[in-house]
Amino acid sequence: MINPIWLDTFITLVETGNFTRTAEQRFMTQPGVSQHLKKLEETCQCELVVRLSKGIQLTEQGQRVYQYAKEQQEKEQDFIASLKFDAPFEGKCVVACSGAIAQRIYPALLALQKQYSALNIHVEVAPRRTILSGIANNTLELGIVTNQPESEDIHSEYLGEEALGLILPRGLHDAKDISTTATHKTEDANALKDIIKHLGLINHPDAMHYLQRYFNDCGEPELAKVNPNKLPHAGYINQLSQILLPVSEGLGYTVLPISTLDFVSFADKLTVYEAKNEVTEPLYSVQTPHSALPARYQAVKQAIIQVLG
Incomplete structure (x- = not known):
């Protein structure tokens, strides 16, 4: 040696x-x-x-x-x-979540790491199935997912709600009677149906799931009849930071957590359709049910709860 x-x-x-x-x-x-x-x-x-x-x-x-x-x-x-798994403010913490959640919680986690420099915080962006698999296989210690998992291998705790929005180009001529500003309420779902068929969907890994949930929960019967699988697509991208760019250029529409608008520089080119009902998805923290998280994760979880709760 x-x-x-x-x-x-x-x-x-x-x-x-x-x-x-x-x-x-x-x-x-x-x-x-x-x-x-x-x-x-x-x-x-x-x-x-x-x-x-x-x-x-x-x-x-x-x-x-x-x-x-x-x-x-x-x-x-x-x-x-x-070896420092019991130190409350020292050691490595890995949190796996979607890109939209990462955008929301990362500033708070950085502030926590700045306060406790011995903490080493890693945020992994991953799809829901990958996070749940990692928890079940003990390769991940803490994750955040939408919708409560039904598995004995996963312990979950409710964190809060994530609001979803159907996002359109603000300058779209045909959309001016539907939504000219993010706060302009309308119930003209028939007009919206025509617009989204004309525009086409900017597709992304969660788009079909979000669309189906949006149409089902928005409280507008005309949209509830729409089959997301039959809507035309205008493009696809799997980078969260870029999904809204083609929408801002008038090339399509999409459905994303409304919080993503806070992290783009061109939000003034976008508008959120206001349906009859707010559409949200529940958020849950997930971990293995067989052992407690190391002490250092408690501060991390509290910081996350303050942001998402």
């Missing part, structure tokens, strides 16, 4: 490119740095660096040893972090 102290010295030497600065950073003497390098080269049975007048140059073997040393360093850091 290669001495990890020698490897740490070697990493510093490579990254500073200088024996003197390495000695300063490692609180060693310069001969001590040279001694570590010599012992490492003897162990590896090859030359690792070429000494130059203004620093060093790695040999091919030196590049490989540096890569190996960095990998070992990262593994050690991950291992130490994994």
